[in-house]
Amino acid sequence: MPAIVQIQSLSKTYASGHQALSTVDLEIEEGEILALLGPNGAGKTTMISIICGIVSPSTGRVLVAGHDIVDEYRITRELIGLVPQELTLGAFDTVWNTVNFSRGLFGQKPNPAYIEQVLKDLSLWDKRESELRELSGGMKRRVLIAKALSHEPKILFLDEPTAGVDVELRQDMWKLVRRLNDSGVTIILTTHYIEEAEEIADRVGIINQGKLLLVEDKASLMHKLGKKQLQIELRAPVAAVPESLAAYKLEASADGCQLTYTYDTQGERTGITALLQDLHAAGLQLKDLKSSQSSLEEIFVSLVSAP
Amino acid sequence: MINLQAIRVIYKYEMLRAWNTLLQTIASPVIATSLYFVVFGAAIGSRIEEVEGVSYGVFIVPGLVMFALLTQSISNASFGIFFPKFTGTIYEVMSAPISFFEIVVGYVGAAATKSLILGTIILLTANLFVDLRVEHPLVMVLFLVLTCISFSLFGFIIGLWATNFEKLQLIPMLVITPLVFLGGSFYSVSMLPPAWQTVTLFNPVLYLISGFRWSFFEVADVSVGISLAMISLFLLACLGLVWWMFKTGYRLRQ
Numbered sequence: 001m002p003a004i005v006q007i008q009s010l011s012k013t014y015a016s017g018h019q020a021l022s023t024v025d026l027e028i029e030e031g032e033i034l035a036l037l038g039p040n041g042a043g044k045t046t047m048i049s050i051i052c053g054i055v056s057p058s059t060g061r062v063l064v065a066g067h068d069i070v071d072e073y074r075i076t077r078e079l080i081g082l083v084p085q086e087l088t089l090g091a092f093d094t095v096w097n098t099v100n101f102s103r104g105l106f107g108q109k110p111n112p113a114y115i116e117q118v119l120k121d122l123s124l125w126d127k128r129e130s131e132l133r134e135l136s137g138g139m140k141r142r143v144l145i146a147k148a149l150s151h152e153p154k155i156l157f158l159d160e161p162t163a164g165v166d167v168e169l170r171q172d173m174w175k176l177v178r179r180l181n182d183s184g185v186t187i188i189l190t191t192h193y194i195e196e197a198e199e200i201a202d203r204v205g206i207i208n209q210g211k212l213l214l215v216e217d218k219a220s221l222m223h224k225l226g227k228k229q230l231q232i233e234l235r236a237p238v239a240a241v242p243e244s245l246a247a248y249k250l251e252a253s254a255d256g257c258q259l260t261y262t263y264d265t266q267g268e269r270t271g272i273t274a275l276l277q278d279l280h281a282a283g284l285q286l287k288d289l290k291s292s293q294s295s296l297e298e299i300f301v302s303l304v305s306a307p
Numbered sequence: 308m309i310n311l312q313a314i315r316v317i318y319k320y321e322m323l324r325a326w327n328t329l330l331q332t333i334a335s336p337v338i339a340t341s342l343y344f345v346v347f348g349a350a351i352g353s354r355i356e357e358v359e360g361v362s363y364g365v366f367i368v369p370g371l372v373m374f375a376l377l378t379q380s381i382s383n384a385s386f387g388i389f390f391p392k393f394t395g396t397i398y399e400v401m402s403a404p405i406s407f408f409e410i411v412v413g414y415v416g417a418a419a420t421k422s423l424i425l426g427t428i429i430l431l432t433a434n435l436f437v438d439l440r441v442e443h444p445l446v447m448v449l450f451l452v453l454t455c456i457s458f459s460l461f462g463f464i465i466g467l468w469a470t471n472f473e474k475l476q477l478i479p480m481l482v483i484t485p486l487v488f489l490g491g492s493f494y495s496v497s498m499l500p501p502a503w504q505t506v507t508l509f510n511p512v513l514y515l516i517s518g519f520r521w522s523f524f525e526v527a528d529v530s531v532g533i534s535l536a537m538i539s540l541f542l543l544a545c546l547g548l549v550w551w552m553f554k555t556g557y558r559l560r561q
């Protein structure tokens with residue numbers, strides 16, 4: 001079966017002359033959850049905006065369910081729901097009205113029972129008669145999700161859905177995403193956080209400076225990128241790493257007060273327990289332990305500089 | 308295929324918006340018109356008794372109605388499309404399976420409807436002050452409808468073009484208001500010195516008001532046929548402009 005979204009050498013140069021996307025190729029499979037990971041200004045929103053019809057592409061094309069997004073926009077847009085990054089909502093509409101407005105805009109006949117269900121799923125039912133300006137930021141985010149779901153889309157784009165969202169709503173959101181996904185909805189979300197991609201996605205695409213650097217299965221990507229470091233601070237400096245610890249390939253800092261151990265979180269075993277025992281056996285006294293994961297920036301550097 | 312549901316909800320929620328801001332949409336133009344009526348009708352009317360056989364108080368009614376229709380059609384329609392652009396909610400309209408045609412029908416249709424209702428209310432208000440007679444009701448309705456549609460369309464174009472609130476006010480304030488005042492809303496062009504009469508003939512609003520007035524009293528500055536031709540021409544020009552904006556995705560899609 002062909003991919004539900006096919007992006008073919010897509011480029012975008014804004015009127016300002018800024019190239020936000022350069023020849024992106026990507027196939028999104030039906031029913032998957034794809035996370036697009038990238039720093040500010042990478043081009044994530046631009047890519048989504050093109051697929052949804054808000055921004056015109058400069059070159060290249062996009063097919064949704066086999067239909068061109070420009071020539072056959074009526075077919076493609078009916079299939080798509082978009083939750084934008086910004087909290088863009090009117091001020092004086094009520095929740096109920098704005099969600100029903102969205103449904104009609106996407107060409108669907110009114111269906112109060114369905115809208116009721118969506119609002120209940122998003123814990124918005126009690127707020128249905130509230131004006132949008134009276135809602136908190138997190139509730140506005142939920143209204144945007146309800147609007148995006150109002151016409152029962154097959155493909156859902158969530159542009160940074162967790163920005164400004166508390167832990168509870170984030171968990172609710174992931175539950176909802178999984179439930180939608182189970183019912184067959186393809187989900188594309190953007191995020192700045194690798195943990196988030198790890199938590200929810202089947203596949204992860206990494207995008208930086210308008211280029212799609214790679215798209216890979218989450219598991220294999222985590223394996224590649226899932227290196228962690230353990231920093232061991234010592235009470236007294238060592239001149240050199242003791243012979244008995246050679247197997248761990250520790251790196252000592254210049255002043256000899258800190259040792260760094262690099263390990264693989266996805267490996268069978270991390271070797272931390274053994275290392276601690278061996279440190280003790282070597283007579284080294286520990287002051288503090290700290291573990292850190294390679295940041296997204298470091299991952300980019302390693303991806304870009306990799307041969 | 309036409310996305311009728313989309314037209315329906317745009318129209319419905321634009322009308323609903325007017326309902327929520329009823330005071331602004333209906334009451335303020337009615338009050339303003341009543342004030343004009345009192346000031347012009349009473350103050351000036353006591354000096355000018357009749358214009359071309361029609362008492363002055365009655366004579367200015369068509370001009371007042373047109374004045375309200377023009378300004379309100381433009382401000383309603385321009386605001387209706389400018390505001391979603393301003394707040395960013397336009398993203399939804401742009402990502403919907405809807406053509407520019409449907410957007411225009413929804414927004415302009417609602418704005419024109421509101422103006423039509425407003426025009427009717429003002430006529431009824433005026434009828435409280437003076438005894439109105441309408442010689443050609445069908446022509447009057449035709450002028451009302453054509454004016455509402457074409458100036459709502461014009462307002463829609465301004466709303467699309469405007470990138471800030473200043474620009475939104477610019478054309479209505481700098482162009483429309485002077486044209487209406489100088490277009491014979493409150494006087495007959497024949498009362499002006501000959502040189503000014505010629506200048507006034509270049510004012511498109513003159514034709515509108517003259518034709519509209521003719522439908523009431525059979526009194527006109529220019530023939531009603533020319534008036535109808537002018538308003539139709541203006542409507543066509545607006546339609547052409549909107550069609551061009553649609554082709555180019557003007558100011559909507561980057």
Ligand SMILES: Nc1ncnc2c1ncn2[C@@H]1O[C@H](COP(=O)(O)OP(=O)(O)OP(=O)(O)O)[C@@H](O)[C@H]1O
Nearest residue numbers: 014016018020039040041042043044045046047561
């Ligand atoms: N309308 C526009 N005109 C000109 N440049 C733009 C426009 N929109 C975005 N850009 C530029 O294009 C680049 C990509 O922007 P985009 O919003 O797609 O990034 P992003 O990956 O979504 O970033 P973020 O994580 O901050 O949301 C940025 O450099 C941005 O400044």
Ligand SMILES: [Mg+2]
Nearest residue numbers: 044045085159
């Ligand atoms: Mg973005």
